[in-house]
Amino acid sequence: MVTTHLDEGRERRDDAREHDTGAVRPSAVGEAVGAAPALVMRLQASAGNAAVCRLLAGSVLARQPAATSTPTAASTVGSVSGKRPPITETTKGFDDCNAAVAWLNSGTYTGEAQPVYKPTAGKIRSKKLPDGTLQAEVDITWAYDATSSAEVIVPTWPDMTKGDKDAVNRYKAALRAHETMHFDVTDKVVKALPLTVKATGSDPQDATTNLQAVADTHQADAQTAIDTATSDYDTKTAHGASQSAVGGVDVHLACPSSP
Numbered sequence: 001m002v003t004t005h006l007d008e009g010r011e012r013r014d015d016a017r018e019h020d021t022g023a024v025r026p027s028a029v030g031e032a033v034g035a036a037p038a039l040v041m042r043l044q045a046s047a048g049n050a051a052v053c054r055l056l057a058g059s060v061l062a063r064q065p066a067a068t069s070t071p072t073a074a075s076t077v078g079s080v081s082g083k084r085p086p087i088t089e090t091t092k093g094f095d096d097c098n099a100a101v102a103w104l105n106s107g108t109y110t111g112e113a114q115p116v117y118k119p120t121a122g123k124i125r126s127k128k129l130p131d132g133t134l135q136a137e138v139d140i141t142w143a144y145d146a147t148s149s150a151e152v153i154v155p156t157w158p159d160m161t162k163g164d165k166d167a168v169n170r171y172k173a174a175l176r177a178h179e180t181m182h183f184d185v186t187d188k189v190v191k192a193l194p195l196t197v198k199a200t201g202s203d204p205q206d207a208t209t210n211l212q213a214v215a216d217t218h219q220a221d222a223q224t225a226i227d228t229a230t231s232d233y234d235t236k237t238a239h240g241a242s243q244s245a246v247g248g249v250d251v252h253l254a255c256p257s258s259p
Helices: 097-105 162-191 204-240
Strands: 041-046 052-055 087-093 111-114 116-121 125-128 134-144 149-156 196-201
Touching: 087 162, 097 149, 111 162, 134 204, 149 162, 162 204, 196 204
Parallel strands: 087 149
Antiparallel strands: 041 052, 041 111, 041 116, 111 149, 116 134, 125 134, 134 196
């Protein structure tokens, strides 16, 4: 985006992270490995030099009867289910095109993309290994959470000519494409995550405790990978101003009367 996540401007400058809401782990994981939907990873690719990725939820595992089987899933997620949110548009009024360009070039906030991914843990599988230890594993899949969002701010001014409107439409299209690619970038990272996490233990409780630790590391690694990919994307595109660096159209508002 142009100013925003974007720019002709730059993306929103406040890339401050929210306070951790706290990962809640089971105080005592009983019998055996279970299953449960629980982590929630939130990537806030909002304006700024780096998007914000948040892990919002607690334990990925919940106690349920143990199941014994062999893994059947692939080694990577491979897809993200659910639907991306539509990009909403809001307008901001200015005296004229030059005033709008000055605002955009000031580095102000002009929009944001907030892909939010909700992980779901499948049934935990367990099996005894030849050495007598127990191996527990679970598949974690990802889908867009309903809180995902995307927004762009479109400048407007009185008595716009056809040339003015065409210029704004070109700007808006480039800004929307920048925001859309934020989802493409984070989707690619999520799709490449290992699907299955595994751990071993001396007994069911030990295996479950160790599996929870591995799942926590899985989330942390995912956050790091998403943060890095988002930061690299914003750096390469200058938050949209140099979108052509990755094969797109630079986000820029050129007044018809400007050279």
